[in-house]
Amino acid sequence: MAGEPLLRVEDLRLHYRSGSGVVRALDGVSLDVRRNEALVVLGESGCGKSTLAKALMRLLPRNVQHFSGRVLVDGVETMGYPEERFRREVRWVRLSMVMQAAMNALNPVIRVGEQVAEPLRVHRGWSARRARARTAEVFGMVGISADFLQRYPFELSGGMRQRAVLAMALVTEPDLVIMDEPTSALDVLTQASIMNALKRIKQELGTSFILITHDVSTSSEIAERVALMYAGQLVEFSDARDFFRDPAHPYSKLLMASVPRLHQEETPVHIPGQPPNLLDPPGGCRFAERCPSRFDRCDRDPETFRIGERRTVRCWLHAQESGT
């Protein structure tokens, strides 16, 4: 095993307070990302993907009820850092993020180039000129011509705006970029072209990525490892090859069977039922209600079992294999 991963997360939890109780949106997630690796986080709407991203960046809303766990960057625990130190040493420095729907959140009255250069001006104190030169360079990497620096967001297509927010996340040369649904609202050709740019950037700059999405097919364009979430928890964490070819968790299997494929005659099969309410998630396995393989043990919360070197599965069916 080669050294410490770039990012290691242990038992991360983030719960929200709401009118009707506590929403356990992120409920004990552990994962790691190596240098120059692309991790894909998959899961249905509402399973806690964006909550995971916010927890990693520590961009928390006001109504947080509980936040705990360990977040190690290069082996150094950062959960204990006060906000000031986290901001100075981690957020936008080591880790950066493209928020869900960020392309619609660009400031309409500020030129795109200035907005993208802002992290350099604010966090690094760079001169306008130096920041502009760097911004032009990053625009090139994400596939926007430098002429667009002077334009306003409304003058850009959706695809161009998405590239601009990606440039904003890359401009400070972070080690890891978290992208929350970066291509979900875009057309296939634009999606493919942005995924191409990500692959190139990963190869050329050695950046690591966490790509958060519910789009299994597009995620395979970059995935080296896959973490599948269900109802606030990780149910499977595998190499992409294993996950896509031979998914292990019953939910992973159903998810893969539900994906429409261009060159497949069989109709994709939808997963019956709905995910549980995170206000009061059921005891035992959270997937049990929809699981075709459910057995008596599933009434207890499954452990996360390790299968071989590179895979963990949170399901009682795998207790044997892992030798527990």
Add this chain to the structure above:
Amino acid sequence: MNAPARDMRGSAAGPVLSARDLHTWFELRQWGFLRVGSVRAVDGVNFDLQAGESVAFVGESGCGKSSLARTLLGLHQPTRGEVVFEGRPLGMLNSAERKAYLARVGFVQQDPYGALPPFMDVRRILHEPLIVHGVRNRAEREQRAQEALEEVRLSPAADFLSKFPHMLSGGQQQRVVIARALILRPKLIIADEPVSMLDASVRVEILQLLRSIQREHGLTLAFITHDLSTVRHFAERIFVMYAGRIVEQAEVNELLNHPQHPYTQALLAAISDPDPDNARHQREVPPGEPPSLLKPPDGCRFHPRCNRMIAGTCDRQDPPDFEPRTGHMTACWLYR
């Protein structure tokens, strides 16, 4: 007058719906008066839909799909050309006939979250079109509302009738939208991206639902989508749109297996199936973006992005429809 729709039944033989040289342009003005030009959202579209068939219109954002749908529904007045329903041009209908037309065409609009009025419960949402179309008897309306909910598998229907949209999941809301589209027992359904806002697992379910309803009642279904990976399961014929026009049409397997137009080929090549090897190589994508519909390029609208462009032809003359394979039409000079 319980079923005004019956008045309009035309001959069974011909196409149900046709577009003839259909153009829908939107005038663009600056500061409310200065004429800047026209957005040619639909720019010369022709097709025939036969009774009982299911077709898909596929194309990228902004290519004119919704404008086409709205023109077919009579919500936009065509700038040129006409929509023909059962042999009669919409432009020639008087207002009573127009209303009868709308009763025979169900519309499932894009974005289910905006489609349902938040202050109405499901009962009112479903009764409303019946009231508008003259179903006076409350018990009959209630009966039909229940039937429609059962048709979209929202059962027990009684539980759903008193719910407001915010109490329903996205998938359930979309079923209500479909139930509303079905309630007047239409002959044709136009569904504008009925599932694009929904989770992938729910999408398939809703598309299957629409398809089974269509088959059961022998409806004609025209659905609009930008997702080619699902069309094979829900449509028999595909129309590919680019910049306001249909550039290719064929039976679904024929089109997916033998795409002819360079744009269709590019679209298909850009779609991923979930394969771990995808991460190893770059995908081929045509450069640039779709053109502005204010000033579409001369000649073939795809020529600035096309890697097989024939200089002097493609950039000068509009390609007409060619038929490179039987029943497979494409507007591309390569097949001249």
